[in-house]
Amino acid sequence: MNMITRLAAGAALAMALTMGAAAPAMAQESSYKPGSVFVASSIEVLPGQFENYMDYLAGRWKTIQEFSKKEGIVLSYRVLRVNHARDGEPTLILLIEYKDYGTIAQKEAFGKKLDAFLAETDRIAETATASRGKMRELKGTMELQELVLK
Secondary structure, three states: OOHHHHHHHHHHHHHHHHHHHHHHHHHOOOOEEEEEEEEEEEEEEOOOOHHHHHHHHHHHHHHHHHHHHHOOOEEEEEEEEOOOOOOOOOOEEEEEEEOOOOOHHHHHHHHHHHHHHHOOOHHHHHHHHHHHOOOEEEEEEEEEEEEEEO
């Protein structure tokens, strides 16, 4: 065997050994698994509108969340008040826990079911959204996924 052949054979052997050593690590299971998906919406309730907005949440918003739970889309939902909010922080956080990410087709199909359940059209839904604008300002939304430790 000449020198180049020996070097090539040595490199091939080293590569095979390295790949063999790495194989168990690549096959190792992760220490977590993906869990449910949360959407947290930061809401600034406008002055003098807290009770009106809470009425909306206890009415239409809750009805939508309960319907979503029955359909298996939503696992849980919460309305959280931010105590001692500092300047720029929201008044409320609306937290919705979803079973999983949905496809666009699934979201559209569910939207049609929800419209039928609420007996409303997109135009009526847009009007309802506009009326909430008088009560609150949406400051932002975060999407989070739970990582369930094994």
